[in-house]
Amino acid sequence: MNLRVLIVDDESPARERLRSMLVETDGFEVAGEADTGQRALALCDTLKPDIVLLDVRMPGIDGLEVARHLATHPEPPAVIFTTAFDEYALEAFESEAVAYLLKPIRAEKLRAALAKAGRLTRAQLQQMASAARESIRRTHIGVRGRDGLKLIPVEEVFCFHADQKYTTVKHQKGEDLIEDSLKTLEDEYSTDFVRIHRNALVNTRFLERIARDATGQHFVHLRGFPDALEVSRRMAGDLKDRFRI
């Protein structure tokens, strides 16, 4: 059976060229094309391609971020990056993708990369996905709902809140359940978010003040967010010193 390839590039001539090269390659077929990162993620959900040819530089959600979101799939596809100019120093992402190809792409290089992707075992793909989860910082949080993938810009997020099983993301347009654990979110956004409690991570750009109630319990107030959030005793002093609030 042919391996199915999704082509992602914002420029139509670039997609066209990849398509015509793929048509001439035995053992592979074009599953679909996407011209933005968002559409690529949506198509991956529905088409479930084996391989994604992913342009790194795209408007909106760029290729690296698409790869990062794909890495959360239970069965992540193999990712091949394509780029016109190596401005991201893509060697840094060597372990996150099968290969990266420089445009204009030579047919034999494309075939070699596709062949390599076809040989990968599920374990190897999982390994790449976990590398991508560790090294690529997302600008959007992906929420999988009934009507497909929803993307929430990280700078609109007030806080992440963890229950027994789920993590809730509270943002300017409401709240959603996500699959990421608080720990991985804390690692991913260590520069912008701060842990205020065992179960909560808040966006430092919304920090307004810390208040204390009669019992001595500390609460954090966020700009534009109605609820006060509980601060653990251990974090309260830290928070005050770090943000002078």
Added chain:
Amino acid sequence: MNRPAPQPPAGDAEQPKQLYLPDFCAARAVLAIVIICELTALVLALARNEAALGFWPDLARTSMFLLWISLCGAGLLCVLRGYLNRQSLPKGSMLVLALTAAMVALISSIAYYFGGRAGWLEGGALIPDDHWTFLVRNIVITLIVTALALRYFYVTHEWRKNVELQAKARVYALQARIRPHFLFNSMNTIASLTRSNPARAEEAVLDLAELFRANLNEKRNQITLAEEIDVARTYQRMEQLRLGERLRVEWKVDTLPKDAWVPGLTLQPLLENAIYHGVEPRPEGGTVTVTGEFNKGMITIVVRNPVPLANLTVRDGNRLALANIKERMELMYGESSTVKSGRFDEEYIVTLRFPFTSGEGARLK
């Protein structure tokens, strides 16, 4: 790809080294001469330490004598400058030295004659020896001081020339920069069109060649506005192939005088920036507007592009291009040109303003 910077046109760098004399009729050079001369007088007076006459009168007399010599010398060199500056370095230097020596001999003889009559010889301070010793001493001192001064003028001139060359080289280097992304993406587009639409691929190759020719063009730093707009439109065609409907450009430049001189690559980089920063990062694309106005001899060109959404990756690096354009506009128009840029609400706006010059008027600059 940054191609190596083209060498600026080799001016006098490759010719044999020439003598350089400043304009001795100019106030600066005369001041330099007076200072050199006073310092020499001071050295002489200090070294002589004349007991009979006293330090200050000795210094005063020596100064007067040296000022006569040096100012006459400056006058002479001022008159002969045009001729001397055309000579090779050794020949010119020898000529200057011979001229000053001859002049010193003449003035010394006159001083000796009149000094003798005025009774200065008795004091012994200024003219202590017989005529010939006096002449030889003066000539030797003059030769040494003149040689040092010549060396000084030559070195400072070389240094200034060097600074200028470096500045020019920097301008050329900046000018030569084409975004590597643009090049490779264009190549990719052409590779794709070669299969699907060979005629368009051919057009694209021709456009790309034209753009590179404009980019590599060193000699014609001044081109007409019509030519520059042409280059910018060629660039737009190239990007249009790639970005399709996402890129829209509105041109409102009909009222501009098309024969006005502009430095090459002023409008095209602005369009490039506008597309790179304002259109490419937006999934829905955007419209770039180029507006031209001609009023009271001043040309105003305004390029506007939508500002990338705040939450998208911000691209930087347009300051370099803007600084380069500003620098070249200043080189061509001096103080009368302005380059302004800034963000206004949802738009990023760059405004160029420069005087209209065309034909001979501009070429003379």
